[in-house]
Amino acid sequence: MGEFELIRHFFAAAPCAQGGNGVALGIGDDCALLELPAGEQLAVSTDTLVAGVHFPAVCDPSLLGQRSLAVAASDLAAMGATAIGFTLALTLPEVSADWLQAYTQGLQRMAHRCRMSLIGGDTTRGPLSITVTVFGRVPAGQALRRDGARPGDLLCVGGNLGNAAGALPLVLGERQAPAEQAQALLAQYWSPMPQLTLGELLRGHATAALDVSDGLLADCGHIARASGVALEVNQHQVPVSTELEAFLGRDAAVHAALTGGDDYVLAFTIPAAQHQALQLPGFIHVHVIGRVLDGQGVTLRDRQGRDITPTQRGYQHFRETP
Amino acid sequence: MGEFELIRHFFAAAPCAQGGNGVALGIGDDCALLELPAGEQLAVSTDTLVAGVHFPAVCDPSLLGQRSLAVAASDLAAMGATAIGFTLALTLPEVSADWLQAYTQGLQRMAHRCRMSLIGGDTTRGPLSITVTVFGRVPAGQALRRDGARPGDLLCVGGNLGNAAGALPLVLGERQAPAEQAQALLAQYWSPMPQLTLGELLRGHATAALDVSDGLLADCGHIARASGVALEVNQHQVPVSTELEAFLGRDAAVHAALTGGDDYVLAFTIPAAQHQALQLPGFIHVHVIGRVLDGQGVTLRDRQGRDITPTQRGYQHFRETP
Structure with missing residues (x-):
């Protein structure tokens, strides 16, 4: 099966709204087209998951489908945005109809839960890696940013x-x-x-x-x-x-x-x-x-108010390198 | 250098407009925020380049920076969209300040030529791969789609x-x-x-x-x-x-x-x-x-009007696989 057939076959079944929820044009052209109600801003975020780094290289593709969208959509939640859709850049070492079917099912399940549509993407050959870019809308000036915390909150x-x-x-x-x-x-x-x-x-x-x-x-x-x-x-x-x-x-x-x-x-x-x-x-x-x-x-x-701050704070992907 | 420092250092210098050309909020929060003039639609496209597939694994990172944005921005041109900005998902096997500096320079050069701003992204460890998602704006209904060709054109x-x-x-x-x-x-x-x-x-x-x-x-x-x-x-x-x-x-x-x-x-x-x-x-x-x-x-x-159509049509990434 050629690339174009591959994409058409598996992602044609995905929930790609046309004309609904701000998606004026979905998969199949050079670009997707989104619309925004007056007074709203578009929230955008990109997340990559790499096999062997962010998930085990051997795993259930259906679960991977769920997770790859969820981690990206979570950035929309963090901004207070209403989810619209996403693009999927999927890099695969080989084409497996079984893998793609299971992956797409998991992706669809999460897309349905988040009320999002697949609006476009790219499929390439290479080491397994998934980049999802998500889109949401939020009334202008009301996005939840990181810079607004005030003493007393x-x-x-x-x-x-x-x-x-x-x-x-x-x-x-x-x-x-x-x-x-x-x-x-x-x-x-x-x-x-x-x-x-x-x-x-x-x-x-x-x-x-x-x-x-x-x-x-x-x-x-x-x-x-x-x-x-x-x-x-x-x-x-x-x-x-x-x-x-x-x-x-x-x-x-x-x-x-x-x-x-x-x-x-x-x-x-x-x-x-x-x-x-x-x-x-x-x-x-x-x-x-x-x-x-x-x-x-x-x-x-701690419960007594003592400072017990640890020195190590969270996972950083490139910690080991100088 | 930790991941966060790495990202800040190299991409802080990138042309990330704040408040200009439709970018209301750039790099640094959970999402970027884009604005659209009334009556316009947002054009979105995603492209992935994988080392050893779409470019030689050993190459000039500055040239790669130019090319990785250009191939994605070309999809905006194909829709008749005016370029706004892009997100960059960069997967690197290791952190090299030299590589990042050269890559960023090439990226900036192309961004300047296309009048685009870097609005967000993700940096991960893994086999070298680049996914760029581009954003443009186009008056509603005026995008150049693939489905409008008419006999006689x-x-x-x-x-x-x-x-x-x-x-x-x-x-x-x-x-x-x-x-x-x-x-x-x-x-x-x-x-x-x-x-x-x-x-x-x-x-x-x-x-x-x-x-x-x-x-x-x-x-x-x-x-x-x-x-x-x-x-x-x-x-x-x-x-x-x-x-x-x-x-x-x-x-x-x-x-x-x-x-x-x-x-x-x-x-x-x-x-x-x-x-x-x-x-x-x-x-x-x-x-x-x-x-x-x-x-x-x-x-x-041919010049005499004879049908000389070849059977092979273009490169398909997954051609060889069954």
């Missing part, structure tokens, strides 16, 4: 942290866990649900936001630096799942929650009054885990 | 074809050529100039357009299929450069022009009256090379 997260990091030894086949623990942790790794609803509800309330992808402390550092403030995290308030605690024990679970990446839960700062006013649906659990202060940097405190 | 191209294909043995170090031939051919390969001005001028005149990237005959096939028409190409009218003809001889030069990819010259269909009315600047040379007819498929004709 509360620091919050949108759910349990550390599950994806806890899942890693399971993903890599290095450890086993009881079925219910494995299921909860692996779900967070393979199909993190982008918090798009939470992001939209935070518009006009939160002062800064991002999605936790590098690890909570590292990501709090991004907000602190961009906003020119200090962030204080209370370790005992950082939420971890019962499954993670059962699997790793309390200390290691908390460590995973503080430094592990890939959870794609929102972290945000918000004035206390706005926090009170938030009306969230039952499936969203927001936890206050600290506060914003004058100063700079991130401080981790 | 002229078929035209925006310049010489085959230079990039002719350059391949030089790029791969398999052959040598006299300096002036080598210079002309290699320039087309490494820094094809996206025909953005031509694309904009064709809005409201051309009925269909694309950029020649798979080879002229294969790309004409895309227009024929999308528009539901037949295209006839007159081989003796297909323009080739004197350098290509001197390097390859007439027959091989014409073959390169018909089937070689990577030239990124526009091919378009246009009613004869609209063709007459085109007012083009002196640096753009449009050539009539055929016409649109009722029917389907692409026919190649």
Whole structure:
């Protein structure tokens, strides 16, 4: 099967809206065409996943399909944007109809959950790698940026942290866990649900936001630096799942929650009054885990208020090289 | 140097407009934010270049920087869009400050020529691969699509074809050529100039357009299929450069022009009256090379009008696989 046939066959079945949800022209021409309602801005983000670096080279392509879109769509949630669509640049070492079918199914499942359409892309031969570029829309001036945190704001997260990091030894086949623990942790790794609803509800309330992808402390550092403030995290308030605690024990679970990446839960700062006013649906659990202060940097405190900040902050892809 | 420092250092110097040319928020947050004037649509396209497949693994990173943006921006030209900006997903086997500096310089040079800003991206570790997603704007309904060619239209191209294909043995170090031939051919390969001005001028005149990237005959096939028409190409009218003809001889030069990819010259269909009315600047040379007819498929004709259509049509990435 030639390249063009390949693309047509597998991605023709994808949910490529024509004329709906801001997509004026989808797959098949030199460019896709998007439309924006008056007074809205387009949010854009790009994420690459490389086999052997961001996921195991041998894995379930259906799960990979879910995850590759979810991690990119999470950046839209972090900006408070409403998801529209995405382009997919897929580099494959060889063409396998089975692989493509399973991958596309997973991709479609996540696209459906996020209400996004595949609007274009590129398919090339090479080492397995996936770059997804996502598009959303947000009323002008209401995007949740990283630079708006102010002293006095509360620091919050949108759910349990550390599950994806806890899942890693399971993903890599290095450890086993009881079925219910494995299921909860692996779900967070393979199909993190982008918090798009939470992001939209935070518009006009939160002062800064991002999605936790590098690890909570590292990501709090991004907000602190961009906003020119200090962030204080209370370790005992950082939420971890019962499954993670059962699997790793309390200390290691908390460590995973503080430094592990890939959870794609929102972290945000918000004035206390706005926090009170938030009306969230039952499936969203927001936890206050600290506060914003004058100063700079991130401080981790224990239940007694002692500074227990670790020195290592999150995963950096190129850490080892000079 | 950590990943974040790496990104900041090299891409902070890139031409990332803030607030200009439709870019409301550039690099540094979860998403970039774009704005569109009322009545305009956003054109989006994604292209991946993989080392060892789309360019030699060992090459001048500055030239690679130019080419990686040019091939993507050419899709904006093909839609008649005005370029705005791009995201860059760069996967590197290792961090080299020299490599990054040279790559960024080439990228900046092409961005400047195309009046585009770097608005975001991702840097990951892995086999060398580059995915560029480009953004442009176009008045609603005026984009140059592939499906508007009508019987009676002229078929035209925006310049010489085959230079990039002719350059391949030089790029791969398999052959040598006299300096002036080598210079002309290699320039087309490494820094094809996206025909953005031509694309904009064709809005409201051309009925269909694309950029020649798979080879002229294969790309004409895309227009024929999308528009539901037949295209006839007159081989003796297909323009080739004197350098290509001197390097390859007439027959091989014409073959390169018909089937070689990577030239990124526009091919378009246009009613004869609209063709007459085109007012083009002196640096753009449009050539009539055929016409649109009722029917389907692409026919190649010699000077005497005989059908000399070859069976092989353009390069397909996955041709060899079953």
